[in-house]
Amino acid sequence: MRQKKSTEVTVGLFVILGLLALFFLAMKVSNLTSFNDEPGYRVTAEFENVGGLKARSPVTLAGVRIGRVESITLDSDTYSASVVLNLYASFSTLPTDTAASIYTAGLLGEQYIGLEAGAEEEFLKDGDVIELTQPALVLEQVIGQFLFSKAGGNE
Amino acid sequence: MDSIQRLGRWAIGTSERLGRGYLFLMAILAGIPSTLMRFSLVIQQLYSVGVLSVFLILISGLFVGMVLGLQGYYTLVDFGAEESLGVMVALSLVRELGPVVSALLFAGRAGSALTAEIGLMKSTEQLSGMEMMAVDPIRRIITPRFLAGFISLPLLAAIFSAVGIIGGYIVGYGLLGVDDGAFWTQMQTKTDLYADIMNGVIKSVVFGFVVTWIALFEGHDAIPTSEGVGRATTRTVVHSAFAILSLDFVLTALMFGEV
Numbered sequence: 001m002r003q004k005k006s007t008e009v010t011v012g013l014f015v016i017l018g019l020l021a022l023f024f025l026a027m028k029v030s031n032l033t034s035f036n037d038e039p040g041y042r043v044t045a046e047f048e049n050v051g052g053l054k055a056r057s058p059v060t061l062a063g064v065r066i067g068r069v070e071s072i073t074l075d076s077d078t079y080s081a082s083v084v085l086n087l088y089a090s091f092s093t094l095p096t097d098t099a100a101s102i103y104t105a106g107l108l109g110e111q112y113i114g115l116e117a118g119a120e121e122e123f124l125k126d127g128d129v130i131e132l133t134q135p136a137l138v139l140e141q142v143i144g145q146f147l148f149s150k151a152g153g154n155e
Numbered sequence: 156m157d158s159i160q161r162l163g164r165w166a167i168g169t170s171e172r173l174g175r176g177y178l179f180l181m182a183i184l185a186g187i188p189s190t191l192m193r194f195s196l197v198i199q200q201l202y203s204v205g206v207l208s209v210f211l212i213l214i215s216g217l218f219v220g221m222v223l224g225l226q227g228y229y230t231l232v233d234f235g236a237e238e239s240l241g242v243m244v245a246l247s248l249v250r251e252l253g254p255v256v257s258a259l260l261f262a263g264r265a266g267s268a269l270t271a272e273i274g275l276m277k278s279t280e281q282l283s284g285m286e287m288m289a290v291d292p293i294r295r296i297i298t299p300r301f302l303a304g305f306i307s308l309p310l311l312a313a314i315f316s317a318v319g320i321i322g323g324y325i326v327g328y329g330l331l332g333v334d335d336g337a338f339w340t341q342m343q344t345k346t347d348l349y350a351d352i353m354n355g356v357i358k359s360v361v362f363g364f365v366v367t368w369i370a371l372f373e374g375h376d377a378i379p380t381s382e383g384v385g386r387a388t389t390r391t392v393v394h395s396a397f398a399i400l401s402l403d404f405v406l407t408a409l410m411f412g413e414v
Contacts, residue, residue: 017310026348065336109238
């Protein structure tokens, strides 16, 4: 039995629409979007403690996102975490003495890396290492230190 | 004594229906290979079952997403966590509301139509007429509809979730001023392709199977009178809703129970 061409066309459109929706969910909603970030360059930073930082966490400069955390590995020589940052190529003018710190967005929010630009004349290149880092703030440690200093002050 | 007899009659009748439903499903599945050879029949049904439901799914998906955006915002803003709106909207749509609500709408829109169509074919003796002409009505009528429902519901659920997320984005970003970067990036970091999206797709595949099966069986098993067809249509919607919601609980417990 032949059917009208328009039926077949609308069914085709329906299937395409459904697959597009699935594609949208996979690409835009889920964490499978590593290749639609603009290309960039890699910089490594060593942290004493990364806290709750995860791969794909944002990297910001002055609050503006300029890249993502690509991977976090443990450096077995220094027992510190070695974090590879993937920075967008359009922000290629970061001085070499840029400092990296781990901050938390809000009190309970996710953790991200905040960069602070230094004053050197030379710029960071692909493969460089950020020397100045500040580890993540672990709330329990801070409270512990606070209580400790309180107790000490009373004596 | 009378009530015990009634209980027994009810039990026997229910088991008979369950058995007939199972045999009916086996007949449908046995008809799949020969239906795949004549795929144009399935395309025709995809049109009436799937394409005609798209508009309903688009509109309801958009509004469900917008309501989620509003309600989620009012709850999250108290905790200063309105950036998580994207996560909330996306996860609740992809995991639960997308498959479940589109299956419920599908049962009301397409399932009832299937039951009525087949019930009427039965009561006007078109199905027995086909048998007289040595055309197997299961392969010619039922299986194409089954395949069409089975294929369309996952697609419709995906459309529902996608449109719903866009609806949540419209409300969150356009109306309430949530930062759109945080909306998308938090959503992307917290939504997993396999654990969340694929499980949602699996759910909608299961629902598509069950809803179309119920609808076709009710139509085929209807008492061939106008009243019987009407009752069968009602039963389709009610039983589908029960099946969807209870299966959803079981599937959720299986999929997300152990993290």
